[in-house]
Amino acid sequence: MAARIQDVAKAAGVSTATVSRVINRHPSVSDSTRKKVLEAIEKLNYIPNHGGRMLRKQETKTILVLVPDIRNSFYANILYGMDPIMTEYQYNLIIASTYSDLVRERNLINLLKQKLADGMILLASVLDEAELRELDEMYHLVQLCEFNQGTTLTHVSIDNYQAAYEAVAHLISRGHRRIGFLSSNNSFLSTKLREAAYRQALRDHSITPDENLILRGTYSFESGRIGANILMNTVNPPTAIFCISDVVAAGAIQALYRLNLRTPDDVAVCGFDDIDMASQLTPPLTTVAQPLEMLGTMAAKILIDKIAGKEVKRSTVLQHQLMIRGTT
Amino acid sequence: MAARIQDVAKAAGVSTATVSRVINRHPSVSDSTRKKVLEAIEKLNYIPNHGGRMLRKQETKTILVLVPDIRNSFYANILYGMDPIMTEYQYNLIIASTYSDLVRERNLINLLKQKLADGMILLASVLDEAELRELDEMYHLVQLCEFNQGTTLTHVSIDNYQAAYEAVAHLISRGHRRIGFLSSNNSFLSTKLREAAYRQALRDHSITPDENLILRGTYSFESGRIGANILMNTVNPPTAIFCISDVVAAGAIQALYRLNLRTPDDVAVCGFDDIDMASQLTPPLTTVAQPLEMLGTMAAKILIDKIAGKEVKRSTVLQHQLMIRGTT
DNA sequence: TTGTAGGCGTTATCAT
């Protein structure tokens, strides 16, 4: 079996306490003793047991991250951004997909209660504010991308209102007056803000929002295809479509293509998120870039600070960027 | 602080052993005692501490999965396929990206040595066979998708030779005689097998493989763009391109589009993997479907069986499927 | 059916 601290102690002719001190770089160990211990560690190929240390120190050096679906490139890029921080602070990530299922999400949160992780990052949680607040009293938690308006919980996101406003204003600046919006049927704050911004941007340019041009579906490719088809078959179809996500935009573009409508000449399209696919479409997609990696990095850093007992900002807002490309 | 088993025992007026028996559904507990204990658990909101249990039982109920890059949709879909098994057997996943960096991969494997996980699934590992075999003697490990020829280690994959052969034969059946291959410059077995199959399929149809039509790059979109450009600028360009991955195929298609070549009329394109993007391209991509979710599911199941001490098959080969769509 | 007690591997306190 694997060597334990006992074995090292015996081999080095010292106590386990001394071995522990060497491992944890405690200063009060003589050089000669340290040398003996390190040799024994080397010889026995000793690696400290995480479980033992965990139990004793009451910390897991593990963070739980709950995402709706790991297959979504949006979340995968955010997770990627957490890696450098995890490596730097020697934390591990338990990533789990909730599939936006309330029961599943609650079960996963049990991992926190079992003390399997020191804290949790929640992406687009389906828990309500009350439940979250209760959790927040017991555990360290950071909400990422989505949160509730006026929440007192720690969260990181972009300014969805401003981002959407700029996107719609851009379409208007390109001469469009009838602009469709393929939105989402969820109740996330980001959706509400983007819809509000869409309307306000129109009004600010003397355009009366037409509710028939706002369709609510999912974030999927299929939803974009269907939405665009419906929009283009209305009596007075739009000349531009603003989409809640890049994937939806991709679906919309395919639908337009099949309707023999050219992008951007016949219909302009703007996405949201700037996942890899956006720049790879033909023509490349105009979209609002979210700083995905940085969102992950910041959330991870803030959570680790919280765990370490530091004071952290309630709200962190990162910069978005309108990426004007070929579809507008 | 959170309640411990001690607290429950005291509250229920029994010993910790009895509480433990109730938790672990040991049969020899009287109904009345069980009831008392369950009430105490309920009242105190007790949840067993994972660390304590882990240390005592010497099992973590955690599996380590090493992937080259979590942002790659290919791997994300495989990971997705592991979820049902993890849920069923109450295991957790620690997912980590190696970025195909040897040092990083070795560091991550330390998690196994620290007994942070009961076993490991390795996707496209960059470790050599000797190192893997050494690990295999100490820990439970399953290789997924990539493995070494003639290995004695447990692995799960598709039949890359047969899959590639079918793809190339399909292109030939469409009348193509000059078929380019955008391959990879890595040394994975899958690459070698696909190249071998490519050549054999050509020869079996009396076509002499032209080494100038085989280009080796990465699995990226950019690599596909560059490769297609090079291929189409040769003296005698191909009329079809077989790509090592769907992402490469997407890049190739964009390059062709910009060269004003139509797919499939001017140049046919065939991908590999069948990630979501494949069917979402315009026109949708002909490709070889790997059963991504099932690959994940099988690998997870086999690893858990191994951990449980069951005998498992050395080699598991899953079925691929040629998806003939719009680009050929 | 239930309780007692030892130990999983580590670290931290208290002596020396």
Place this chain on the structure above:
DNA sequence: ATGATAACGCCTACAA
């Protein structure tokens, strides 16, 4: 500078 020892929370012989 080093050692002895208790404790982290749990499970499981063994005893009763």
